[in-house]
Structures are given as C-alpha cells and as structure tokens.
Amino acid sequence: MNFYRDATWVLEYVEKVETEGRVAGSLQTLVLNSCKKYNLKTNPKHIYAAVSSCWLHREFLDTVLKRSGILKDIPNKKGQPAFSKITIKLLVHDLLFSKSKRIQMGKHPIKEFVLKHKTRLNSELVRLKLKLKVTDVKQLIKDDSADITPVRWIRINPVRTRDKMKEVLAELEKKFPTRVSSWSEIIPGTIYHDEYVPNLFGVHPGDKITSHELYRTGKIIIQDRASCFPAHILNPNQSDVIIDACAAPGNKTTHVAAHIFQDQEPEEVRIHAFEKDPERAKTLRTMIKAAGCTKGIDVHVGDFTKIAKPSAFPNVTGFIMDPSCSGSGIFGRKVMDEHNKSKEETNVVASEQEEEHEDIKDEDLKNRLAKLSSFQFEIVRYALSFPSAKKLVYSTCSVHAEENERIVIDLLLDAKVKESGWRVRKRAGVLPAWPRRGLLNEFEEVFHDKEVAQDLAEGCIRVLPKEDGGIGFFAVCFERD
Ligand SMILES: C[S@@+](CC[C@H](N)C(=O)[O-])C[C@H]1O[C@@H](n2cnc3c(N)ncnc32)[C@H](O)[C@@H]1O
Numbered sequence: 001m002n003f004y005r006d007a008t009w010v011l012e013y014v015e016k017v018e019t020e021g022r023v024a025g026s027l028q029t030l031v032l033n034s035c036k037k038y039n040l041k042t043n044p045k046h047i048y049a050a051v052s053s054c055w056l057h058r059e060f061l062d063t064v065l066k067r068s069g070i071l072k073d074i075p076n077k078k079g080q081p082a083f084s085k086i087t088i089k090l091l092v093h094d095l096l097f098s099k100s101k102r103i104q105m106g107k108h109p110i111k112e113f114v115l116k117h118k119t120r121l122n123s124e125l126v127r128l129k130l131k132l133k134v135t136d137v138k139q140l141i142k143d144d145s146a147d148i149t150p151v152r153w154i155r156i157n158p159v160r161t162r163d164k165m166k167e168v169l170a171e172l173e174k175k176f177p178t179r180v181s182s183w184s185e186i187i188p189g190t191i192y193h194d195e196y197v198p199n200l201f202g203v204h205p206g207d208k209i210t211s212h213e214l215y216r217t218g219k220i221i222i223q224d225r226a227s228c229f230p231a232h233i234l235n236p237n238q239s240d241v242i243i244d245a246c247a248a249p250g251n252k253t254t255h256v257a258a259h260i261f262q263d264q265e266p267e268e269v270r271i272h273a274f275e276k277d278p279e280r281a282k283t284l285r286t287m288i289k290a291a292g293c294t295k296g297i298d299v300h301v302g303d304f305t306k307i308a309k310p311s312a313f314p315n316v317t318g319f320i321m322d323p324s325c326s327g328s329g330i331f332g333r334k335v336m337d338e339h340n341k342s343k344e345e346t347n348v349v350a351s352e353q354e355e356e357h358e359d360i361k362d363e364d365l366k367n368r369l370a371k372l373s374s375f376q377f378e379i380v381r382y383a384l385s386f387p388s389a390k391k392l393v394y395s396t397c398s399v400h401a402e403e404n405e406r407i408v409i410d411l412l413l414d415a416k417v418k419e420s421g422w423r424v425r426k427r428a429g430v431l432p433a434w435p436r437r438g439l440l441n442e443f444e445e446v447f448h449d450k451e452v453a454q455d456l457a458e459g460c461i462r463v464l465p466k467e468d469g470g471i472g473f474f475a476v477c478f479e480r481d
Contacts, residue, residue, distance in 0.1 A: 070088065155201070225470050229431060232255075421481065
C-alpha cells in the first residue's frame with residue numbers, strides 16, 4: 001500500500017501543476033521534485049514509471065472510470081470518501097493497462113473495492129476500444145517524451161552582461177549547483193558548460209528558466225546548441241559588417257551581435273537583418289530589443305533577394321544564411337507551441353522550435369524538397385555576389401542532403417560562384433573538434449578526387465536530432481580571399 005500511497009501524492013501534485021500550465025518536458029522533474037518534497041521512501045524510478053504511464057493513459061482511464069460508475073460507488077467513512085479517487089485511478093491503471101494487469105498490493109479494502117468493479121471496468125474498456133477501432137489503446141497513445149529536447153541550451157549574452165560576467169556565472173551556479181561533464185549526464189539542478197561554443201550551457205529541459213531574472217533581463221538567451229554554431233563559425237569581429245538574410249526570430253542575429261558588440265556598446269549599425277514576413281519581423285525586433293542590440297542592428301522587412309541590392313551594401317563582409325527549410329531536424333514544436341499558448345511570457349521565447357520551417361506533411365516530400373532546395377540555392381548564390389563579402393555560413397535545420405550537401409555541391413559547380421573565388425572552408429576553421437561531419441558519399445558522387453570529396457565533407461557539420469543533444473542541423477562556411 002505504501003507504494004500506492006506515495007504514487008497518489010505524486011500524481012495529485014502532477015495533476016495540480018498540469019492544470020496550472022506545466023512547462024514542456026518536466027514530467028520527470030515534477031515527479032522527482034514531488035518525491036523530494038514529500039520525502040518519499042519509495043524509489044522515485046518506480047513512482048515515475050507508474051505515474052507517467054497513468055498520465056499517458058489518462059484520457060482512456062478517465063473515460064473508463066466515469067462510465068463504470070466506480071467513483072460514485074466510493075463508500076463514506078465518517079462523512080468522508082473512504083478511498084482517494086487518485087489512488088483508485090492508479091489501481092485501475094494497473095488492472096487494465098499495466099503489463100501484468102494486476103494490482104501490486106496485498107489484501108486491502110481498496111483493492112477489494114476495485115476488484116468488485118473489475119467486470120464493469122473491463123467491459124467499459126472493451127466498449128471504448130470498439131468505439132476507437134483499436135485492439136489496444138496503446139495504439140492511440142502518443143508519448144510526449146519523444147517530442148522533447150534532451151537539453152535546454154542557454155547562452156550568456158555579453159551585450160547585456162559585459163563586465164558582470166562573473167556575477168552571471170555565480171547566479172547560474174546558484175540555480176544549477178552541480179556541474180556535469182557531459183550533456184548526457186544532465187538531470188534537474190545540474191549544468192553542463194559546452195565544450196564547443198563559449199558561454200553556452202546545457203540544463204535540464206524541465207528546469208524552469210524563463211521566469212528567472214537573468215532570462216527576463218536578456219542576460220541569458222535560450223538557443224539550441226547547433227543553432228549557435230553559425231555565428232560561432234562566422235566569428236565576426238568589430239570591423240565586420242554582417243547581413244543575416246533570413247533573420248526571424250533572431251537567434252542567430254543576436255548571437256552575431258554578441259560577437260561584434262562584446263567589448264563595445266552597440267552605437268552604430270554593424271548588422272543588417274532581413275526578414276520577409278512582417279509578423280515575424282516584429283518578433284525579430286522584440287528579440288533584438290530584449291538582447292540590448294537595437295542600435296547595432298537594422299531590420300529590413302522584405303525579400304532579401306529583392307530589397308538588398310549588392311551595390312547598396314559595399315561594406316558587408318559576411319553573411320549568416322539560414323533560410324526556410326523543411327525543418328526535418330526539429331522536434332518538440334507541438335509541445336512548445338502548446339506551452340507558449342498557455343503561458344503569458346513577459347519576454348519573448350523564440351526558441352529553435354519557433355524557427356520557421358515549411359510544413360511538408362501534406363505534400364509530396366520530393367517535390368517540396370525540390371522547391372525548397374531551389375530557393376535555398378538561389379538565395380545563397382545571390383548573397384555570394386556581394387562585392388566585399390568574404391565569409392558566409394549556410395545552415396539548415398534539415399536532415400535531408402537535398403537541402404544540405406547538395407546545395408553546397410551545386411554552388412561549388414556554379415560558374416558565377418566559382419569565378420568569384422568562393423570555396424568551402426576546411427575543417428580546421430569549422431568547429432574542428434565536432435565529430436559529425438558532412439555526408440561523404442554525396443561529395444564522392446560528384447568529385448571523383450577522393451581527397452577533394454573528403455575535404456568538402458569534413459568542412460561540413462552535421463548534427464543529429466536528439467542523439468547530439470538538440471535539433472538536427474547542418475552548417476557549412478564559404479570563404480574567399
Ligand atoms: C529558418 S528561419 C530563420 C531562423 C533564424 N535564423 C534564427 O536563428 O532565429 C527562416 C526565416 O527566413 C525568412 N525568409 C524566407 N525567405 C526569405 C527571403 N527571401 N528574404 C528574407 N527572409 C526570408 C522566413 O520568413 C523565416 O523567418
């Protein structure tokens with residue numbers, strides 16, 4: 001009975017927090033927190049297994065409980081219900097939905113009470129399955145955990161912190177007291193200092209950060225690790241002028257600003273951010289303001305290839321090129337969208353999940369990819385025609401070669417691009433320690449010189465969704481003398 005009593009407290013807590021609007025990804029944290037809060041003796045792992053399964057089945061459980069009338073039958077003891085509805089829910093879950101289909105408890109009045117209703121409960125479940133046309137309700141269960149990022153990545157924004165870096169680090173240490181040496185070891189309350197991008201940290205996705213003072217004041221920004229790669233690779237400095245051609249919501253734009261304005265206040269425009277969608281341009285402006293970079297960034301609303309004439313930007317030295325893509329490397333959109341709808345944020349949460357991507361579910365993937373890749377090729381090719389540009393980082397959150405390596409190949413084969421002296425930067429200048437590189441077979445099919453193909457593939461970065469700690473991603477840097 002102790003197990004069910006402890007699980008009841010936890011499930012009660014979970015249901016309460018959920019009705020108040022839980023942050024995505026925090027079921028595990030909620031369970032761990034409540035185990036701590038109530039000082040429970042039962043192993044939290046066992047409680048989590050029971051509570052999370054109950055949670056996943058909640059829709060069906062609630063229907064069966066209601067239709068069977070079991071809850072109305074609960075006897076009274078001294079004017080109060082003799083049994084908790086939540087405990088009954090846990091017991092009925094075990095009876096109907098667990099592997100063993102047994103209540104793991106010795107003789108007890110509540111067990112006898114539930115077993116008395118067993119026939120009715122079972123027949124309500126059969127009715128429900130017939131209605132839903134399934135042989136097992138598991139066929140209808142969507143495990144939300146498959147839709148959740150394994151790590152919440154946050155970066156310190158030097159524009160807002162400047163000489164207060166130590167204080168910010170101390171604040172982070174206070175919130176996340178334990179440092180772990182790999183992102184895969186992250187559990188609630190711990191922090192991982194990323195080894196690839198400076199001032200970037202990984203924390204548990206269930207640890208709430210958006211209400212923290214550091215976040216509300218723009219001193220830290222939530223941004224997926226892979227999404228931080230482009231600005232890190234571009235590595236702009238105070239003498240650069242950068243165009244972010246597809247900028248909203250502005251994660252990469254403000255990360256570029258973090259490089260350019262880390263040692264000096266943004267007093268003059270050194271970044272031009274283009275965004276064709278006026279609504280998304282509003283989010284971009286909000287992000288830029290929150291990051292404290294308004295004076296250093298000009299926002300241009302419109303199609304980059306139409307409103308940005310190369311001759312009007314003779315001083316532009318570099319590009320961030322992160323155009324619309326299939327978004328096949330992204331997950332968690334549903335969870336985040338639901339979260340964002342249910343929360344009134346005082347600050348903007350423009351996470352990687354909000355980076356725009358094309359919805360391809362209703363269209364033929366091949367056709368969609370063909371259209372997208374033709375747009376991606378054209379927009380990069382256009383950027384490569386700017387007179388003083390010396391470096392351009394192209395990126396997508398797609399896993400498809402059509403939007404990644406094949407764009408690189410098409411650009412390298414383009415006469416105009418070749419003539420302008422562009423090449424792919426070698427691995428040594430593109431996060432050399434990152435182990436996952438471009439797809440070699442894609443380059444080998446076109447470049448028969450093995451070394452050339454190898455160098456090109458090595459020059460590219462690939463990031464696998466989840467397995468590499470966040471969204472799926474691709475990045476490459478074009479450069480010339
Ligand atoms: C993948 S999102 C960019 C995400 C952004 N780089 C970030 O890190 O926050 C692509 C954006 O490019 C915009 N876009 C697409 N085509 C464009 C064009 N021709 N000119 C300007 N913006 C464009 C889309 O509206 C979308 O907001």
